[in-house]
Amino acid sequence: MSDRWIEETFHADWRVALRASKVLHEVKTDHQHLVIFENPSWGTVLMLDGVVQLTTKDEHVYHEMMAHVPLMALDRPSKVLIVGGGDGGVLREVLKHTCVDKAVLVEIDREVIDTSLQYFPQIPQQALESARSEVVIADGLKYVAETDELFDCIIVDSSEPIGPSAVLHSKEFFASCRRALTPGGALVTQNGLAQLFPDHLAGTTRIFASLFKRAAPYICHQPCYFGGLFALNLATDDKSILGIGPKKLAKRARKRGVADLKYWTPAVHLGAFALPAELQRTLEHSLAAGKAGDDSGYVMAPAPKAPAKKTAPKKQAPKSPEKKAATKKTAAIPSKPAAKSQPKSKTSR
Numbered sequence: 355m356s357d358r359w360i361e362e363t364f365h366a367d368w369r370v371a372l373r374a375s376k377v378l379h380e381v382k383t384d385h386q387h388l389v390i391f392e393n394p395s396w397g398t399v400l401m402l403d404g405v406v407q408l409t410t411k412d413e414h415v416y417h418e419m420m421a422h423v424p425l426m427a428l429d430r431p432s433k434v435l436i437v438g439g440g441d442g443g444v445l446r447e448v449l450k451h452t453c454v455d456k457a458v459l460v461e462i463d464r465e466v467i468d469t470s471l472q473y474f475p476q477i478p479q480q481a482l483e484s485a486r487s488e489v490v491i492a493d494g495l496k497y498v499a500e501t502d503e504l505f506d507c508i509i510v511d512s513s514e515p516i517g518p519s520a521v522l523h524s525k526e527f528f529a530s531c532r533r534a535l536t537p538g539g540a541l542v543t544q545n546g547l548a549q550l551f552p553d554h555l556a557g558t559t560r561i562f563a564s565l566f567k568r569a570a571p572y573i574c575h576q577p578c579y580f581g582g583l584f585a586l587n588l589a590t591d592d593k594s595i596l597g598i599g600p601k602k603l604a605k606r607a608r609k610r611g612v613a614d615l616k617y618w619t620p621a622v623h624l625g626a627f628a629l630p631a632e633l634q635r636t637l638e639h640s641l642a643a644g645k646a647g648d649d650s651g652y653v654m655a656p657a658p659k660a661p662a663k664k665t666a667p668k669k670q671a672p673k674s675p676e677k678k679a680a681t682k683k684t685a686a687i688p689s690k691p692a693a694k695s696q697p698k699s700k701t702s703r
């Protein structure tokens with residue numbers, strides 16, 4: 355058994371390490387550091403720039419919730435765009451919907467696709483080679499800004515707001531997504547750890563609410579994203595898609611041949627939009643700030659610089675990126691929105 359422990363280095367205040375019983379591949383690609391390794395409990399693990407992206411043990415949770423929540427909500431989605439997601443997990447789930455004629459996957463880093471096919475082919479299965487799939491190696495921001503095509507659903511399967519994924523959390527990018535959606539289409543993105551960094555979720559919700567008629571954050575339990583509830587977020591101009599009941603969802607799943615899932619069910623779909631009280635409050639305050647003119651998203655502060663060799667007298671430890679961003683955002687969000695400006699929550703169904 356190897357003694358190498360590979361750390362998730364993304365969080366400034368804690369480190370989670372996984373034992374690599376075997377490192378299968380490690381490379382600095384043109385875009386990021388990529389490592390794939392085996393772990394006896396988690397299976398095969400993919401990490402990009404020190405952030406766990408997936409493990410073969412639990413990838414189904416995230417991939418099913420990213421794909422089936424928006425697609426089951428839509429009446430007959432036929433064209434889907436996936437930005438990122440080069441491992442093919444979201445694409446695999448999207449193609450389960452027989453009504454989807456075409457799914458375009460735009461990935462900036464070819465090596466993510468190639469190494470996924472090589473080291474965990476059970477995740478993409480045949481999705482990347484499907485006649486219904488089109489794989490484009492391109493910058494997602496540029497692709498969405500320039501495409502003439504319209505999609506019923508856009509799924510942004512990005513990493514955290516660092517490296518090549520940073521721009522995929524920006525207002526500019528989400529505005530381009532809106533332009534590339536058919537009327538009433540759905541946009542979904544991931545929004546990080548809901549309880550620890552609610553500002554990420556709140557920032558995107560504020561952007562979504564400024565661009566769309568409805569922003570609908572939802573959550574899942576993704577064991578390998580250590581730190582509790584994991585947030586996803588859906589935006590649409592057709593609020594009726596958020597009111598589909600369990601019977602209709604089940605009927606759609608049957609009709610489209612979507613069966614044998616491991617996480618998504620109609621009840622899980624509906625329950626995912628039920629947010630813990632404090633999170634709901636944070637989002638309401640954030641939306642109130644949005645109404646007051648602040649439609650900024652979540653911007654991670656640059657990582658603290660390494661200390662200079664000659665150390666000056668210590669003043670205060672640098673704040674972690676999350677703490678800095680949190681401080682900035684909290685200042686913009688009234689602790690209690692004035693009764694008059696209390697928004698009708700756009701996050702409710």
Ligand code: SPD
Pocket residue numbers: 405406407408439440441442443444511512513514544546579
């Ligand atoms: N905290 C990590 C979030 C990563 C989201 N993307 C995962 C890619 C899996 N297809």
